Amino acid sequence: MSVGRPVATTPGVPADRLAALRAAFDATLRDPAFLAEVEKQRLELRPMDGGKLADLVKAVIETPANVREKVKLAIQPRNATTLPGAKPAE
DSSP: OOOSSOOOOOTTOOHHHHHHHHHHHHHHHHOHHHHHHHHHTTOOOOOOOHHHHHHHHHHHHTSOHHHHHHHHHHHSOTTOOSOTTOOOOO
């Protein structure tokens, strides 16, 4: 599973607003003009259900700190000397 460009909102959004946002997003994904533009730009479109995306985001947020640190090391450019977000050594 992967996340390309998630569209999200803040926690605590009232259920009726969340439902409206998801319905509008889903309608966009069915819009012929939108789909034509996706094809014109040769983009890959693999939308994910809002509930599944919410579960994925929650899982990422709740990832244990030791795993996050390993991921930082794994994605760090090879010529970098510090972890992303860390202060450089003086």
